[in-house]
Amino acid sequence: xxQILCFSDEPWSNRLPGRTQQIVSRLRDAxxxxxxxxxxxKDKSFLKKGRQVRPNxxxxxxxxxxxxxxxxxxxxxxxxxxxxxxYIREQSAHFSEPLLWATHPHHVHLVDRLEYSALVYDCDxxxxxxxxxxxxxxxxxxxxxxxxxxxxxDRLSPCSSNIALLPNGINLPLFDPHAARPxxxxxxxxxxxxxxxxxxxxxxxxxxxxxxxxxxxxxxxxLGTVDRRNxxxxxxxxxxxxxxxxxxxxxxxxxxxFRCQVLIDLPRTDLSFDEVVSPRLYEYxxxxxxxxxxxxxxxxxxxxxxxxxxxxxxxxxxxxxxxLEEAPGLAQRRMARAxxxxxPVRVGEVERILTTAGLL
Numbered sequence: 001x002x003q004i005l006c007f008s009d010e011p012w013s014n015r016l017p018g019r020t021q022q023i024v025s026r027l028r029d030a031x032x033x034x035x036x037x038x039x040x041x042k043d044k045s046f047l048k049k050g051r052q053v054r055p056n057x058x059x060x061x062x063x064x065x066x067x068x069x070x071x072x073x074x075x076x077x078x079x080x081x082x083x084x085x086x087y088i089r090e091q092s093a094h095f096s097e098p099l100l101w102a103t104h105p106h107h108v109h110l111v112d113r114l115e116y117s118a119l120v121y122d123c124d125x126x127x128x129x130x131x132x133x134x135x136x137x138x139x140x141x142x143x144x145x146x147x148x149x150x151x152x153x154d155r156l157s158p159c160s161s162n163i164a165l166l167p168n169g170i171n172l173p174l175f176d177p178h179a180a181r182p183x184x185x186x187x188x189x190x191x192x193x194x195x196x197x198x199x200x201x202x203x204x205x206x207x208x209x210x211x212x213x214x215x216x217x218x219x220x221x222x223l224g225t226v227d228r229r230n231x232x233x234x235x236x237x238x239x240x241x242x243x244x245x246x247x248x249x250x251x252x253x254x255x256x257x258f259r260c261q262v263l264i265d266l267p268r269t270d271l272s273f274d275e276v277v278s279p280r281l282y283e284y285x286x287x288x289x290x291x292x293x294x295x296x297x298x299x300x301x302x303x304x305x306x307x308x309x310x311x312x313x314x315x316x317x318x319x320x321x322x323x324l325e326e327a328p329g330l331a332q333r334r335m336a337r338a339x340x341x342x343x344p345v346r347v348g349e350v351e352r353i354l355t356t357a358g359l360l
Contacts, residue, residue, distance in 0.1 A: 002360050004032045005092055006101040007110065011036040012051075012059040015250055019124050019148075019168055019279075020103050025054045026347040030360070032057045033092055038064035050091065060091050085113035099359055102142070105135035118359045123156060124148040124168065125276060135159075144357055146350070149275040164353050168279045169343040174254050175286035177335065181255045185221070190241065191324055193292075194221035194260035196253055197280050199244075202270025205232035207294050210313040211320060212239050218320070223248060223256050257287050262323045265293035265307075277302060286338035288331030290323035292316065306334045 004027070008020045012034055017025075024032045034057055038046065045061035053059045065080040088110070092098065097117035100110070105127050111119065121142040127135060139145050139159035146166040147153040153163050185192065195208070199222055209232050212220050218241060225247045226233070236242045248256065257263060263284040284291045285306060292308040294316055295301065301309040308323055310316035339345075354360040 002027075002030045003092075003095045003098040004030050004101055005088065005095065005098045005114070005116070006032055006034045007103060007107045008034060008036045009104040011039065011061070012053050014053070017171075020101075020122065022169060022171070022343045023122070023347055023350060024101060025057050026343060027056075027351065027360075030056060031095075033095070033098075034059045035062050035088060035091075036060075037062055040064065046087065063087055081109040081113065085110055088114060102138060105130050105138055108134050108138035108141070111138070111141050118143045120144050120146065120354070120359070122146045122166070123152050126152070126155070139163075143359060144353060149277070151275040162357070164349075166346060166350065167277055167341065168282065169341045169346040170279060170282040170286055170338055172286060172339060172342040174251065175257075175283065175338070177258075177288060179254075181258055184252070184256050184259055185219075185243070188219055188243075190217060190219040191261040192219045192221050192259060193262045193264055193320055194223060194257060195264050195266060196223040196257060196283070197278075198224045199226045199230055199233075200268065200270070201227045201229040201231075202268045203230060204267050204269050204294070205230060205236065207264070207266060207310070207313055207316045208232070208242070209235055209239075211317045212236070212242050214317050215320075216241055219243060221245065221256065221260060223253065253283070254287070257283065257289070260287075260289060262290045262292060262320055263287065264320075265291060267294055267296060275302070281307075282338050282341045285334040285341075288335045290326045290330070291334070292319050292323050303337065306330055306337060 004024065006020065006024045010018050012021060024034060036059065038061055041064045043061065043064045046063045050058040050060040062084055065083055100114065100116045100119045102119065102121045119142045121138050123145065136159045139156045142160060143162065145156055145160045145163045147156055147163055148167055150165065153165055156163055208220050211218065220242045222242065222244045226244060265281055265284065290308065291306070292310060295309045295311055301307065308319040310319050351360060
């Protein structure tokens with residue numbers, strides 16, 4: 001059985017499992033120690049025994065150590081990573097020649113501090129604000145690099161010749177189109193256009209505001225945690241056809257998505273465009289519902305045959321109207337696209353690549 005030390009940039013979550021969690025929990029014949037960062041400087045979770053979160057996965061929290069972004073503070077910087085590596089060695093004392101699974105550029109500082117048989121770097125985003133040589137060195141040291149988009153593949157190609165495209169995936173069984181579902185919006189008769197995901201400060205809600213004002217006969221559902229610093233929320237709060245539900249358990253999200261007639265994908269102004277297809281979009285496709293997205297300037301549409309891509313606010317409203325009147329036929333094509341992105345399919349490709357490379 002292969003032993004894996006997985007270094008994640010997010011905590012283990014039974015409610016909203018992320019990409020790393022979805023992948024490593026599905027690797028067959030593997031024993032995994034999943035290390036996640038402390039959530040605050042006062043987080044004492046590292047003092048607790050690791051939790052067995054899956055039959056083959058034990059989750060541990062790393063000690064809360066402040067990481068100076070600047071390497072000018074060499075002594076503090078080295079002390080911090082030495083402490084992290086020492087903790088990992090203590091927790092993995094029963095492991096022998098494990099495979100290291102890294103997910104963040106700063107994990108490069110563990111490479112020379114741990115003994116291992118092979119290194120995998122899984123890159124699912126552009127890491128802005130970090131020294132570029134961190135990621136370059138990590139990718140260069142990795143036996144295999146997985147990248148979540150073609151643009152990330154190109155970005156990392158000068159550093160490694162062993163890069164494989166691994167887009168995001170979907171937990172497909174949650175989106176069974178034949179499942180009986182409750183109506184989460186009883187009494188609402190207007191057509192519903194929905195968004196599911198965190199409403200962050202940088203989420204561009206201008207298309208929703210524009211469309212909700214232009215079409216008061218439509219309802220707009222915003223499903224997810226709400227950051228009240230988002231500049232559009234004050235105006236949206238005044239509109240009776242906008243529904244902010246707050247967060248819902250992952251198991252309930254499909255009920256809300258299937259309740260919508262159209263699903264909308266919105267950009268974030270606080271992130272650079274990186275072509276990574278979000279799990280959200282695959283979830284939208286899994287419902288078979290029409291999807292309307294707002295494109296970045298110059299963006300090439302990723303699913304032009306199953307997603308309506310708007311260039312501006314007026315076109316967004318026009319395409320939403322077209323989507324509401326869409327003829328039958330595209331739903332099956334959308335669901336087929338989602339089925340290709342099911343996590344078991346994605347992980348099957350991971351296992352094939354790692355086995356071919358002799359790492360599993």
